[in-house]
Amino acid sequence: MLFQGPAETQPGLRTGVIWQDHHHQTLFEYFKKLDKACRAGDAAQITHLLEEVLNFARGHFEVEELYMAEMGFQEFDAHKRVHEGFLKVLAKAIPLHGDAAKVQSLASDKLFQELQEAPTDLSAIMRIWLQRHIQQHDAVLAAFLLRHDRG
Amino acid sequence: MKHLTPTELLTGILWQDLQHGVFFGKIAEVRQAVQTGKAEVITGVLAALETYALDHFTLEEAYMLQTDYPESKGHQAEHQRFEELVLAAKSEWRAIQGKQDWREVAEDLSAFLEFWLKRHICHRDQVLAPYIQRASLPV
Numbered sequence: 271m272l273f274q275g276p277a278e279t280q281p282g283l284r285t286g287v288i289w290q291d292h293h294h295q296t297l298f299e300y301f302k303k304l305d306k307a308c309r310a311g312d313a314a315q316i317t318h319l320l321e322e323v324l325n326f327a328r329g330h331f332e333v334e335e336l337y338m339a340e341m342g343f344q345e346f347d348a349h350k351r352v353h354e355g356f357l358k359v360l361a362k363a364i365p366l367h368g369d370a371a372k373v374q375s376l377a378s379d380k381l382f383q384e385l386q387e388a389p390t391d392l393s394a395i396m397r398i399w400l401q402r403h404i405q406q407h408d409a410v411l412a413a414f415l416l417r418h419d420r421g
Numbered sequence: 422m423k424h425l426t427p428t429e430l431l432t433g434i435l436w437q438d439l440q441h442g443v444f445f446g447k448i449a450e451v452r453q454a455v456q457t458g459k460a461e462v463i464t465g466v467l468a469a470l471e472t473y474a475l476d477h478f479t480l481e482e483a484y485m486l487q488t489d490y491p492e493s494k495g496h497q498a499e500h501q502r503f504e505e506l507v508l509a510a511k512s513e514w515r516a517i518q519g520k521q522d523w524r525e526v527a528e529d530l531s532a533f534l535e536f537w538l539k540r541h542i543c544h545r546d547q548v549l550a551p552y553i554q555r556a557s558l559p560v
Contacts, residue, residue, distance in 0.1 A: 288487060289436045292480050322472060329443065329473070333436045336424070340435060 283404050285412030293330040294408075297400055300326065305393035313368025320373070324360040331357070334411060343414055349407050355381045356399065363392065425449070430542045432550035440477045441546070444538050447473075451531040455524050463527050464518075467511045470534075474504060481549065488556040496545045503537060 284291050300323045307315040331353040338346040359379050366372045377395040385402065389395045424442030431438050447466050454462035478500040485493040510530055517526045 288483055289480055292483055293476075296476060325469060325472065326476065329440070329476070333439055336435055336439050 283401060285404065285408055287412045287415055289333065290408060290412060293326075293333070294400065294404060296326060297323070297330065298397060301393050301397045301400070304396075305391065308370040308374055308391065308393055311370050313370070316368035316370060316373055317364065320360060320364050320368075324357065324364065327353075327360065328357060334408070337415060338411065341415065341418055343411060345407070345410065349411065352403060352407060356396075356403075359392075359396075430539060430547075432542070432546050434550050434553065437481070437546060437550065440473070440480075441538070441542060443473060444470075444477075444534070448531050448534045448538070451527055451534070455527045455531070458524075460518065460523050460527070463514060463523075463530070467507065467514055471504070471507050471511070474500075474507060478504070481546070484553050485549065488553055490549060490552055492545075492548065496549060499541055499545060503541070506533075506537075 283294065285294075300319060304316065304319045304323065307319055331350075335346070335350055335353070337343070338349060343349070359376055359381050362379070363373050363376055374391040374393065376392045377390050382395045382399060385395065385398055389398065424439045425445040426438045426442040427445075430441065432441075447470055450462055450466050454460065454466075478497075482493070482497055482500070484490070485496065490496070510533075513526065514530075517523050
């Protein structure tokens with residue numbers, strides 16, 4: 271059965287909304303690829319992956335925001351601001367020409383400062399950020415959507 | 422929030438309609454690039470289409486799997502064919518880059534994408550969508 275796959279999307283991180291879980295799984299897979307590219311110091315691949323993550327995350331957030339808008343979700347503005355913060359970090363990473371050290375150092379961005387665990391690599395801290403985001407924000411949205419038979 | 426999917430091509434499933442709108446947006450980008458003479462835009466559109474199609478198709482196929490959709494084989498075959506055609510278009514585009522008749526190739530590309538997408542939505546996605554909705558899956 272699909273969506274019982276990687277550890278990241280195991281029950282604690284699954285919202286029950288198929289498109290949302292699918293997108294989260296894809297994002298976790300991107301973070302792994304980015305980590306690998308950074309370790310290999312493959313500048314072209316780092317830049318390519320950052321662009322792909324940005325495009326994919328933007329598309330994913332758009333879908334969530336469309337549902338929030340259509341369904342009158344009360345936390346829409348706050349949730350959208352969180353999305354925008356994440357996209358800004360990615361936008362800062364892309365012009366770094368795939369310099370692995372500089373890209374990874376964005377882990378110190380203020381967006382991630384509230385996370386208790388604080389890895390020094392961007393690829394690692396994005397994974398933790400997404401886990402927290404799913405638990406704190408997406409799970410609330412998903413529960414709302416499922417109550418309204420939308421997901 | 423608005424998307425670019427024409428009303429008659431809506432399926433009623435928000436994520437699907439939004440993602441179709443992104444495809445239509447890419448077609449519009451190709452047409453705009455022809456008008457403005459920005460050939461480099463086409464390269465970006467083809468790369469984005471490849472990634473975006475993979476995500477969109479995988480998601481539709483996940484819903485098909487969850488619902489034991491009886492038409493999944495034919496539907497997935499069309500997805501696979503589209504992915505092959507995008508790869509072929511990328512190859513053709515690489516070969517034509519820098520040549521004077523790139524606009525003609527780009528116009529053919531946009532016409533093909535629009536034809537394929539409209540036909541696929543009408544014949545496949547608008548059949549799949551009510552099936553998903555009837556299966557009482559959250560959509």
